[in-house]
Amino acid sequence: MSRLKGFLWFLALRLARATATLAICVTIVFVVLRSAGDPLASLLPDDTPPDVVEIYRERFGLDQSIWQQYLGYLQSVAHGDFGRSFVHHRDALAVVWERVPATLELGGLALIAAVLIGVPLGVLATFGRNTWVDRAAMSAAVFGYSLPNFFLAILLILWLSLSLRLLPSAGSDLPQHLIMPIIVLGAPAAAKIARFTRTSMVEVIGQPFMRAAAAKGVPTRPRLIGHAFPNAAIPVVTFLGFEIGAMIGGGVVTETIFAWPGLGRLLVQAVGQRDLAVVQTIVLMIAATMVCANLLVDLAYGWLDPRVRVGLRGTGK
């Protein structure tokens, strides 16, 4: 019973923290929007008569106190009303929402590819620790994240599209269009995951229970895969949570280069056109996604590693 109570406390604390983080994000966006200048100045022509400006001021609620405006903003955000895109002449949320599936498709596939390559590479590096396998895997990892994603994309286009003529350089109609974006988005992630998996494995191998397993006579391979890996995998799960953020960031450049119709490309276009309604919708949506991802990672962590939820209250026996 008290064990369940401990878990509920853990859950409640994490939920409260996630809500607070999100509230701060919304507040920051509101403050930035208000301090960025008079919203009417960009909407109305310069020679609008003052009484007309006054009417619009009233209509947008700009004549109210800043606190009333803030409450109104919170209310409209809670209702999913982020304003109208003046480029697309539609509800900003609808414009953004259309782009979500493409980003999820690309990001999801890239993340899966990165895990499938990065984790085995990291484990392999621990098998031959301090041999050439290890060094080669780790050098590849260093190269992987020193190579800027936009330059990797350009090299791939030069090689696979222009020189070998194997793949189309940009677009989104065929399955082949996905290959290069997945490489560009997934390669740095795979490199980081490999490095992190190795560090985590090396740490676990130093634990006393690993020596006990060796003393018991468990052979090397089952010892590393059956005993070390499950323990080493827990921090890797947390790391994946951070990696989702890096992928969203990397998606901005990748989608733009390969003309992939996702959120990142929409953001770049909206920033260029100063379509503020779309920009704030994307920022808040990403913030919400990241907060949820972090919450899920925290919960998964508590589920995988009982020490976390027990340690939090100290009484959850």
Added chain:
Amino acid sequence: MSVTSEPNAATTPTAARAASDGPRRRPIPPSILLAIAVLVAVAFIAVAADWIAPHHYATQDLKARLKPPVWAGGVWAYPLGTDNLGRDVLSRLIYGMQTSLGIALVGTAIGASFGTTLGFIAAHMRGIIDELLMMLVDVQASVPYIIVALAALAFFGNDLTLFVILLGLEGWERYARLARGLVLSEMAKPYAAAIAGFGATTWRLNWRHVLPNIAAGLVVQATIYFPWVILLETSISFLGLGIQPPRTSLGLMLGQGRSYLANAAWIAVAPGMAIFVTTLAVSLVGDWLRDRLDPTLDG
């Protein structure tokens, strides 16, 4: 770093020098020497751009558009070829390095001082301010920074000063977190209590004693994250939302060269290689410095 930890140190001048290099007296590996040489060369190019660039970065020669590099049938007047407006790629590369490195350096300085100051404040004002600052750190860490920077550029309009400040604010939370932890552990040491006991003000204690003691860790942190600032600047400029023409940066050059990949790949490949080599060299030196100073100090 003290000489007393080395039994035979200071018996001969060479031994003394070796001891002052570090406690372990491990030779610098060749790859690090190479990386340092690259960095010195890059720094020289960036500082001396006005003297070594054969042309001005904005000088156009419309009769010499899209000329290939020397080894691909070009002329020595334009060693790395020219771009779509007949501008010398080598000269633009040199000036682009100056812009990109200069901006990244100023940005890192801004982020490091801002973050470190907040870290000091958080460490000394425990309680609500500490909690608030650390919550802000969480918020900043929860949204990918390139999104925040792009949104700020959209809200406030593109402006060089704003751009540099935005680059600096990338990662302030890492400095804040690191400085907070380091200050807390320094304050727990006997010397801090002793100096405070002598009647030193909090300001003097922090500025004259704690800061010099934790400076090495902060400098290593700055070296490790310097490439991130370069990559952020080049990414945003690549998208056409950062540095604006006629000014140039490595990222902007690469972005402009993207349209000419099919017939003039050198316009994009030259700045791309420059970015890659520079960030790789800084990363190698940064990792090496960290391992030497303290292997447990990790991001």
